[in-house]
Amino acid sequence: MPKSVLRLLSGTAAVSAGLLLAPSPAAADTLFPEGFGVCTGDRCPDAYPALHDGDEKKGEDDAGSEDETDGEEAWADDSVNVYAGGDFTADGAAAAEGRVVVDGDFTVEGDGVYSVGTAENGSHVGPAPGSDYLVVGGDLTVAEKKRLSAGEGEAAGSVSYGGELEAEEAEKDSAEFVHAPDAAGEFNVDLASIAKCATDAATGTVERDEDGRVVFTGNGYSRVQYFTVDAELSQKEAASLSFERIPADATVVVNHLGDSASFNVAGGDESWEGLRERLMWNIPMATEVAFRGDGEFFGTVLVGNAASTSTVSVPGLSGRFYTAGNLVHKGEDAQFHAYPFEGELPGCGMIPAENTALAEQGHIQLSEEAQERLPKTGASMPVWIAGGIGAALVGGMALFFFNRALRQDS
Numbered sequence: 001m002p003k004s005v006l007r008l009l010s011g012t013a014a015v016s017a018g019l020l021l022a023p024s025p026a027a028a029d030t031l032f033p034e035g036f037g038v039c040t041g042d043r044c045p046d047a048y049p050a051l052h053d054g055d056e057k058k059g060e061d062d063a064g065s066e067d068e069t070d071g072e073e074a075w076a077d078d079s080v081n082v083y084a085g086g087d088f089t090a091d092g093a094a095a096a097e098g099r100v101v102v103d104g105d106f107t108v109e110g111d112g113v114y115s116v117g118t119a120e121n122g123s124h125v126g127p128a129p130g131s132d133y134l135v136v137g138g139d140l141t142v143a144e145k146k147r148l149s150a151g152e153g154e155a156a157g158s159v160s161y162g163g164e165l166e167a168e169e170a171e172k173d174s175a176e177f178v179h180a181p182d183a184a185g186e187f188n189v190d191l192a193s194i195a196k197c198a199t200d201a202a203t204g205t206v207e208r209d210e211d212g213r214v215v216f217t218g219n220g221y222s223r224v225q226y227f228t229v230d231a232e233l234s235q236k237e238a239a240s241l242s243f244e245r246i247p248a249d250a251t252v253v254v255n256h257l258g259d260s261a262s263f264n265v266a267g268g269d270e271s272w273e274g275l276r277e278r279l280m281w282n283i284p285m286a287t288e289v290a291f292r293g294d295g296e297f298f299g300t301v302l303v304g305n306a307a308s309t310s311t312v313s314v315p316g317l318s319g320r321f322y323t324a325g326n327l328v329h330k331g332e333d334a335q336f337h338a339y340p341f342e343g344e345l346p347g348c349g350m351i352p353a354e355n356t357a358l359a360e361q362g363h364i365q366l367s368e369e370a371q372e373r374l375p376k377t378g379a380s381m382p383v384w385i386a387g388g389i390g391a392a393l394v395g396g397m398a399l400f401f402f403n404r405a406l407r408q409d410s
Helices: 003-021 191-197 353-360 368-372 383-409
Strands: 080-084 088-091 095-097 099-102 106-109 112-117 132-136 140-142 146-149 158-161 176-179 205-208 213-217 224-229 239-244 251-256 260-268 279-283 288-292 296-298 300-303 309-312 316-318 321-323 326-330 335-337
Touching (some): 080 095, 080 326, 099 112, 106 146, 140 146, 191 300, 205 224, 321 326
Parallel strands (some): 080 099, 088 106, 088 326, 095 112, 095 335, 106 140, 112 146, 132 158, 158 176, 224 251, 239 260, 251 279, 279 300, 288 309, 296 316, 300 321, 309 326
Antiparallel strands (some): 205 213
16 A cells, blocks of 8 residues: 555544543533642542541441551542531531631630541541641630631641631640631632533432432432432421432532522432532522431531521531531530542533433423533534544545545556
8 A cells, every 4th residue: 555545544533543532521620720529639638538426436437447558547539528618617516627717717615625637536637746636817816715727746737827816725735727818728729610611400309208318319320320309408497318329439429509598418328428429519699508417427518608608516427528608616525527529520611421411301301501511503413423424524524635645656
Protein backbone atom coordinates (compact mmCIF):
# COMPACT_ATOMS: atom_id res chain seq x y z
CA MET A 1 0.00 0.00 0.00
CA PRO A 2 1.38 3.49 -0.81
CA LYS A 3 3.08 5.21 2.13
CA SER A 4 0.88 8.30 1.81
CA VAL A 5 -2.20 6.13 2.29
CA LEU A 6 -0.68 4.41 5.31
CA ARG A 7 0.14 7.76 6.89
CA LEU A 8 -3.37 8.95 6.22
CA LEU A 9 -4.95 5.86 7.74
CA SER A 10 -2.76 6.18 10.84
CA GLY A 11 -3.67 9.83 11.31
CA THR A 12 -7.37 9.16 10.74
CA ALA A 13 -7.34 6.31 13.25
CA ALA A 14 -5.70 8.53 15.85
CA VAL A 15 -8.25 11.29 15.32
CA SER A 16 -11.13 8.80 15.42
CA ALA A 17 -9.83 7.22 18.61
CA GLY A 18 -9.39 10.62 20.19
CA LEU A 19 -12.96 11.60 19.36
CA LEU A 20 -14.45 8.30 20.45
CA LEU A 21 -12.43 7.99 23.66
CA ALA A 22 -12.62 11.60 24.77
CA PRO A 23 -14.71 12.19 27.89
CA SER A 24 -18.38 12.71 27.09
CA PRO A 25 -20.16 15.94 28.06
CA ALA A 26 -21.80 13.92 30.82
CA ALA A 27 -18.53 13.04 32.54
CA ALA A 28 -18.81 13.05 36.32
CA ASP A 29 -17.37 15.72 38.57
CA THR A 30 -17.19 16.13 42.32
CA LEU A 31 -18.17 19.85 42.11
CA PHE A 32 -16.22 20.60 45.29
CA PRO A 33 -12.86 22.40 45.06
CA GLU A 34 -9.68 20.88 46.42
CA GLY A 35 -9.74 20.57 50.18
CA PHE A 36 -13.47 19.84 50.30
CA GLY A 37 -15.39 16.60 49.86
CA VAL A 38 -12.91 13.74 49.53
CA CYS A 39 -10.10 13.02 51.95
CA THR A 40 -6.85 14.79 50.98
CA GLY A 41 -3.25 14.38 52.06
CA ASP A 42 -0.92 11.39 52.02
CA ARG A 43 -2.36 9.67 55.09
CA CYS A 44 -5.93 8.96 53.99
CA PRO A 45 -7.27 5.48 54.81
CA ASP A 46 -8.01 3.19 51.90
CA ALA A 47 -11.42 2.71 53.49
CA TYR A 48 -12.91 4.62 56.39
CA PRO A 49 -13.46 2.77 59.67
CA ALA A 50 -16.84 2.17 61.21
CA LEU A 51 -18.25 4.72 63.60
CA HIS A 52 -16.66 4.59 67.06
CA ASP A 53 -18.51 4.85 70.35
CA GLY A 54 -15.73 5.87 72.68
CA ASP A 55 -13.04 3.22 72.20
CA GLU A 56 -15.44 0.75 70.58
CA LYS A 57 -16.75 0.64 67.03
CA LYS A 58 -20.53 0.85 66.64
CA GLY A 59 -21.46 -1.99 64.32
CA GLU A 60 -19.73 -3.00 61.13
CA ASP A 61 -19.84 -1.66 57.62
CA ASP A 62 -17.90 -2.09 54.41
CA ALA A 63 -15.30 0.43 55.51
CA GLY A 64 -12.84 -2.16 56.70
CA SER A 65 -12.19 -5.02 59.04
CA GLU A 66 -10.49 -4.87 62.41
CA ASP A 67 -7.19 -5.71 60.73
CA GLU A 68 -7.56 -2.84 58.29
CA THR A 69 -8.07 -0.30 61.09
CA ASP A 70 -5.21 -1.39 63.36
CA GLY A 71 -3.11 1.55 62.17
CA GLU A 72 -5.83 4.16 62.28
CA GLU A 73 -3.90 6.37 64.71
CA ALA A 74 -1.64 7.22 61.74
CA TRP A 75 -4.52 8.26 59.46
CA ALA A 76 -5.14 11.92 58.72
CA ASP A 77 -7.40 14.04 56.50
CA ASP A 78 -6.42 17.55 55.42
CA SER A 79 -9.87 18.37 53.96
CA VAL A 80 -12.47 20.56 55.63
CA ASN A 81 -15.11 18.55 57.47
CA VAL A 82 -17.23 21.42 58.82
CA TYR A 83 -17.52 24.76 57.04
CA ALA A 84 -19.63 27.80 57.88
CA GLY A 85 -19.67 30.80 55.55
CA GLY A 86 -21.25 32.86 58.33
CA ASP A 87 -20.87 32.44 62.11
CA PHE A 88 -20.51 29.17 64.04
CA THR A 89 -21.91 28.89 67.57
CA ALA A 90 -21.22 25.77 69.65
CA ASP A 91 -23.88 25.87 72.38
CA GLY A 92 -23.51 23.02 74.83
CA ALA A 93 -22.34 20.56 72.17
CA ALA A 94 -19.26 18.36 72.55
CA ALA A 95 -17.08 18.19 69.44
CA ALA A 96 -16.49 18.78 65.76
CA GLU A 97 -14.17 16.10 64.42
CA GLY A 98 -12.02 16.98 61.41
CA ARG A 99 -10.89 20.38 60.17
CA VAL A 100 -13.34 23.20 60.97
CA VAL A 101 -13.36 26.44 58.95
CA VAL A 102 -15.52 29.46 59.81
CA ASP A 103 -15.55 32.59 57.66
CA GLY A 104 -17.29 34.64 60.36
CA ASP A 105 -17.08 34.48 64.16
CA PHE A 106 -16.69 31.31 66.22
CA THR A 107 -18.33 31.29 69.65
CA VAL A 108 -18.34 28.55 72.28
CA GLU A 109 -21.13 28.74 74.86
CA GLY A 110 -22.46 26.56 77.70
CA ASP A 111 -20.50 24.34 80.08
CA GLY A 112 -17.73 21.80 79.69
CA VAL A 113 -15.33 21.27 76.78
CA TYR A 114 -15.87 21.73 73.06
CA SER A 115 -13.27 19.86 71.00
CA VAL A 116 -12.23 20.62 67.43
CA GLY A 117 -10.20 18.32 65.17
CA THR A 118 -10.65 15.25 67.36
CA ALA A 119 -13.62 13.55 68.98
CA GLU A 120 -14.11 10.62 71.32
CA ASN A 121 -16.58 9.13 68.87
CA GLY A 122 -16.53 9.34 65.07
CA SER A 123 -14.11 7.98 62.49
CA HIS A 124 -10.93 8.96 64.36
CA VAL A 125 -9.61 10.35 61.07
CA GLY A 126 -8.87 14.01 61.75
CA PRO A 127 -6.32 16.59 60.62
CA ALA A 128 -2.63 15.81 60.97
CA PRO A 129 -1.27 16.78 64.42
CA GLY A 130 0.25 20.24 64.37
CA SER A 131 -1.93 21.42 61.47
CA ASP A 132 -4.92 23.76 61.67
CA TYR A 133 -7.79 22.06 63.48
CA LEU A 134 -9.84 25.27 63.58
CA VAL A 135 -9.63 28.25 61.22
CA VAL A 136 -11.72 31.33 62.05
CA GLY A 137 -11.93 34.38 59.80
CA GLY A 138 -13.49 36.61 62.48
CA ASP A 139 -13.49 36.70 66.27
CA LEU A 140 -12.93 33.65 68.49
CA THR A 141 -14.86 33.75 71.75
CA VAL A 142 -15.08 31.12 74.48
CA ALA A 143 -17.62 31.62 77.28
CA GLU A 144 -16.46 31.81 80.89
CA LYS A 145 -17.59 28.30 81.86
CA LYS A 146 -16.59 26.66 78.59
CA ARG A 147 -13.25 25.35 77.34
CA LEU A 148 -12.04 24.96 73.76
CA SER A 149 -9.74 22.04 73.03
CA ALA A 150 -7.74 21.35 69.88
CA GLY A 151 -6.28 18.02 70.91
CA GLU A 152 -3.83 17.07 73.61
CA GLY A 153 -0.12 16.32 73.72
CA GLU A 154 1.30 14.93 70.47
CA ALA A 155 -2.20 14.86 68.97
CA ALA A 156 -2.72 18.61 69.41
CA GLY A 157 -3.28 20.95 66.49
CA SER A 158 -3.39 24.70 66.02
CA VAL A 159 -6.15 27.30 66.01
CA SER A 160 -5.95 30.27 63.63
CA TYR A 161 -8.21 33.32 63.95
CA GLY A 162 -8.43 36.57 62.03
CA GLY A 163 -10.18 38.85 64.53
CA GLU A 164 -10.11 39.18 68.32
CA LEU A 165 -9.46 36.35 70.76
CA GLU A 166 -11.46 36.15 73.98
CA ALA A 167 -10.82 32.69 75.31
CA GLU A 168 -9.35 32.55 78.80
CA GLU A 169 -10.30 28.90 79.17
CA ALA A 170 -8.88 27.77 75.82
CA GLU A 171 -6.35 25.00 76.28
CA LYS A 172 -3.38 26.99 75.12
CA ASP A 173 -1.01 24.58 76.83
CA SER A 174 -1.80 21.84 74.33
CA ALA A 175 -2.66 23.80 71.17
CA GLU A 176 -1.09 26.74 69.41
CA PHE A 177 -3.31 29.80 68.94
CA VAL A 178 -2.21 31.93 65.99
CA HIS A 179 -3.52 35.33 64.94
CA ALA A 180 -3.74 35.39 61.14
CA PRO A 181 -5.78 38.27 59.60
CA ASP A 182 -6.58 36.28 56.44
CA ALA A 183 -6.92 32.96 58.21
CA ALA A 184 -9.99 31.70 56.33
CA GLY A 185 -9.28 33.34 52.99
CA GLU A 186 -7.78 30.28 51.30
CA PHE A 187 -10.90 28.24 52.05
CA ASN A 188 -13.45 30.41 50.26
CA VAL A 189 -15.96 28.25 48.39
CA ASP A 190 -19.11 29.11 46.40
CA LEU A 191 -21.55 26.73 48.06
CA ALA A 192 -24.59 28.46 46.54
CA SER A 193 -23.48 27.56 43.01
CA ILE A 194 -22.54 24.02 44.02
CA ALA A 195 -25.95 23.47 45.64
CA LYS A 196 -27.74 24.65 42.50
CA CYS A 197 -25.57 22.46 40.30
CA ALA A 198 -26.32 19.44 42.48
CA THR A 199 -30.08 19.93 42.08
CA ASP A 200 -31.98 17.81 39.58
CA ALA A 201 -35.41 16.24 39.19
CA ALA A 202 -36.18 13.09 41.12
CA THR A 203 -35.35 9.76 39.54
CA GLY A 204 -36.84 7.85 42.48
CA THR A 205 -39.69 8.03 44.98
CA VAL A 206 -39.97 8.82 48.69
CA GLU A 207 -42.79 7.29 50.73
CA ARG A 208 -43.56 7.41 54.45
CA ASP A 209 -45.74 4.76 56.04
CA GLU A 210 -47.94 5.05 59.13
CA ASP A 211 -45.14 3.72 61.34
CA GLY A 212 -42.79 6.57 60.38
CA ARG A 213 -40.58 4.48 58.08
CA VAL A 214 -39.45 6.55 55.11
CA VAL A 215 -38.34 4.52 52.09
CA PHE A 216 -36.25 6.03 49.29
CA THR A 217 -36.70 3.82 46.21
CA GLY A 218 -34.29 4.37 43.32
CA ASN A 219 -34.74 3.46 39.67
CA GLY A 220 -32.14 0.72 39.95
CA TYR A 221 -29.69 1.85 37.28
CA SER A 222 -28.79 5.60 37.19
CA ARG A 223 -25.29 6.38 38.44
CA VAL A 224 -26.75 9.43 40.24
CA GLN A 225 -29.98 8.77 42.13
CA TYR A 226 -32.01 11.93 42.85
CA PHE A 227 -34.78 12.26 45.44
CA THR A 228 -36.86 15.21 46.61
CA VAL A 229 -38.19 15.46 50.17
CA ASP A 230 -40.39 17.93 51.99
CA ALA A 231 -42.77 16.94 54.80
CA GLU A 232 -41.69 13.30 54.88
CA LEU A 233 -38.85 14.00 57.34
CA SER A 234 -40.19 17.02 59.24
CA GLN A 235 -43.09 15.46 61.13
CA LYS A 236 -43.38 15.42 64.92
CA GLU A 237 -42.74 11.68 65.01
CA ALA A 238 -39.12 10.99 64.08
CA ALA A 239 -38.59 9.06 60.87
CA SER A 240 -36.63 5.86 60.27
CA LEU A 241 -34.84 5.79 56.90
CA SER A 242 -34.29 3.04 54.34
CA PHE A 243 -32.89 3.07 50.79
CA GLU A 244 -33.86 0.50 48.15
CA ARG A 245 -32.92 -0.19 44.52
CA ILE A 246 -29.73 1.88 44.74
CA PRO A 247 -27.02 0.49 42.40
CA ALA A 248 -23.66 -0.37 43.90
CA ASP A 249 -21.33 2.67 43.88
CA ALA A 250 -24.14 5.03 42.83
CA THR A 251 -24.26 8.54 44.25
CA VAL A 252 -27.45 9.57 46.06
CA VAL A 253 -28.62 13.20 46.23
CA VAL A 254 -31.61 14.09 48.39
CA ASN A 255 -32.88 17.58 47.57
CA HIS A 256 -34.98 19.73 49.87
CA LEU A 257 -36.17 22.72 47.85
CA GLY A 258 -38.31 24.54 50.42
CA ASP A 259 -37.73 27.86 52.16
CA SER A 260 -37.27 25.99 55.44
CA ALA A 261 -36.01 22.46 55.95
CA SER A 262 -36.47 20.28 59.01
CA PHE A 263 -35.09 16.76 59.43
CA ASN A 264 -36.40 14.76 62.39
CA VAL A 265 -34.78 11.33 62.15
CA ALA A 266 -34.42 8.64 64.78
CA GLY A 267 -32.26 6.24 62.77
CA GLY A 268 -32.51 3.79 59.91
CA ASP A 269 -31.37 0.45 58.61
CA GLU A 270 -27.97 -0.61 57.25
CA SER A 271 -28.81 0.65 53.76
CA TRP A 272 -28.59 4.23 55.03
CA GLU A 273 -25.29 3.90 56.86
CA GLY A 274 -23.87 2.02 53.87
CA LEU A 275 -24.41 5.12 51.71
CA ARG A 276 -22.62 7.42 54.16
CA GLU A 277 -19.76 8.49 51.86
CA ARG A 278 -21.91 8.65 48.69
CA LEU A 279 -24.97 10.45 50.07
CA MET A 280 -25.61 14.18 49.91
CA TRP A 281 -28.44 16.11 51.56
CA ASN A 282 -28.72 19.18 49.33
CA ILE A 283 -30.58 22.25 50.63
CA PRO A 284 -30.06 25.09 48.13
CA MET A 285 -32.69 27.66 49.16
CA ALA A 286 -33.83 27.28 52.78
CA THR A 287 -33.17 30.05 55.30
CA GLU A 288 -33.99 27.91 58.36
CA VAL A 289 -32.52 24.41 58.55
CA ALA A 290 -32.79 22.00 61.48
CA PHE A 291 -31.43 18.50 62.13
CA ARG A 292 -32.93 16.82 65.18
CA GLY A 293 -33.64 13.35 66.49
CA ASP A 294 -32.03 10.82 68.79
CA GLY A 295 -29.93 8.83 66.32
CA GLU A 296 -26.81 9.19 64.18
CA PHE A 297 -27.41 11.13 60.94
CA PHE A 298 -25.45 9.87 57.91
CA GLY A 299 -24.33 11.70 54.78
CA THR A 300 -22.86 15.02 53.70
CA VAL A 301 -25.03 18.12 54.18
CA LEU A 302 -24.85 21.08 51.78
CA VAL A 303 -26.73 24.31 52.60
CA GLY A 304 -26.41 26.87 49.82
CA ASN A 305 -28.18 29.98 51.14
CA ALA A 306 -25.79 32.51 52.71
CA ALA A 307 -28.75 34.03 54.60
CA SER A 308 -29.51 30.71 56.33
CA THR A 309 -29.09 29.43 59.87
CA SER A 310 -28.62 25.69 60.36
CA THR A 311 -29.20 24.20 63.81
CA VAL A 312 -27.76 20.73 64.38
CA SER A 313 -28.82 18.97 67.58
CA VAL A 314 -28.58 15.27 66.65
CA PRO A 315 -26.22 13.16 68.83
CA GLY A 316 -23.93 12.66 65.87
CA LEU A 317 -23.68 13.63 62.21
CA SER A 318 -21.36 11.42 60.14
CA GLY A 319 -20.33 13.27 56.99
CA ARG A 320 -19.22 16.69 55.80
CA PHE A 321 -21.32 19.66 56.86
CA TYR A 322 -20.97 22.66 54.55
CA THR A 323 -23.18 25.73 54.89
CA ALA A 324 -22.92 29.11 53.22
CA GLY A 325 -24.71 30.65 56.22
CA ASN A 326 -24.64 30.42 60.02
CA LEU A 327 -24.27 27.19 61.97
CA VAL A 328 -25.46 26.42 65.50
CA HIS A 329 -24.29 23.17 67.10
CA LYS A 330 -26.19 22.27 70.24
CA GLY A 331 -27.21 19.32 72.37
CA GLU A 332 -25.43 17.50 75.19
CA ASP A 333 -22.61 15.34 73.79
CA ALA A 334 -23.57 16.28 70.21
CA GLN A 335 -20.72 15.72 67.75
CA PHE A 336 -19.81 16.17 64.10
CA HIS A 337 -18.01 13.04 62.85
CA ALA A 338 -15.45 13.21 60.05
CA TYR A 339 -16.38 11.18 56.97
CA PRO A 340 -15.67 12.25 53.37
CA PHE A 341 -18.01 12.75 50.44
CA GLU A 342 -16.80 10.37 47.72
CA GLY A 343 -19.81 10.55 45.42
CA GLU A 344 -19.67 11.74 41.83
CA LEU A 345 -21.84 14.62 40.69
CA PRO A 346 -22.35 16.11 37.22
CA GLY A 347 -20.45 19.32 36.76
CA CYS A 348 -22.31 22.58 36.41
CA GLY A 349 -23.18 22.58 32.72
CA MET A 350 -23.51 18.79 32.49
CA ILE A 351 -26.46 16.45 32.96
CA PRO A 352 -26.08 12.67 33.38
CA ALA A 353 -26.60 11.13 29.95
CA GLU A 354 -29.20 8.67 31.20
CA ASN A 355 -31.22 11.49 32.80
CA THR A 356 -31.23 13.46 29.53
CA ALA A 357 -32.37 10.39 27.61
CA LEU A 358 -35.11 9.64 30.14
CA ALA A 359 -36.39 13.21 29.89
CA GLU A 360 -36.54 13.03 26.10
CA GLN A 361 -38.50 9.80 26.35
CA GLY A 362 -40.98 11.45 28.70
CA HIS A 363 -40.13 9.34 31.74
CA ILE A 364 -38.88 12.18 33.95
CA GLN A 365 -39.07 15.97 33.93
CA LEU A 366 -35.77 17.79 34.36
CA SER A 367 -35.75 20.70 36.79
CA GLU A 368 -35.44 24.25 35.45
CA GLU A 369 -31.85 24.38 36.73
CA ALA A 370 -31.08 21.17 34.88
CA GLN A 371 -32.71 22.38 31.66
CA GLU A 372 -30.61 25.54 31.81
CA ARG A 373 -27.48 23.37 31.97
CA LEU A 374 -28.32 21.49 28.76
CA PRO A 375 -26.23 22.37 25.67
CA LYS A 376 -27.73 25.43 23.97
CA THR A 377 -28.18 23.81 20.56
CA GLY A 378 -31.93 24.19 20.20
CA ALA A 379 -32.51 20.61 21.34
CA SER A 380 -30.56 18.19 23.50
CA MET A 381 -29.27 14.91 22.11
CA PRO A 382 -28.35 11.74 23.94
CA VAL A 383 -24.63 11.07 23.91
CA TRP A 384 -24.98 8.03 21.63
CA ILE A 385 -26.61 10.16 18.88
CA ALA A 386 -23.88 12.76 19.09
CA GLY A 387 -21.28 10.01 18.99
CA GLY A 388 -22.89 8.50 15.90
CA ILE A 389 -22.87 11.80 14.03
CA GLY A 390 -19.23 12.34 14.99
CA ALA A 391 -18.28 8.87 13.77
CA ALA A 392 -20.08 9.45 10.47
CA LEU A 393 -18.25 12.73 9.90
CA VAL A 394 -14.89 11.15 10.66
CA GLY A 395 -15.66 8.23 8.34
CA GLY A 396 -16.67 10.55 5.51
CA MET A 397 -13.52 12.64 5.86
CA ALA A 398 -11.38 9.52 5.93
CA LEU A 399 -12.96 8.19 2.71
CA PHE A 400 -12.48 11.54 0.94
CA PHE A 401 -8.79 11.83 1.78
CA PHE A 402 -8.22 8.12 1.13
CA ASN A 403 -9.42 8.51 -2.51
CA ARG A 404 -7.39 11.70 -2.85
CA ALA A 405 -4.21 9.94 -1.67
CA LEU A 406 -4.78 7.10 -4.15
CA ARG A 407 -5.02 9.58 -7.03
CA GLN A 408 -1.79 11.28 -5.94
CA ASP A 409 0.12 7.97 -5.87
CA SER A 410 -1.22 6.76 -9.21
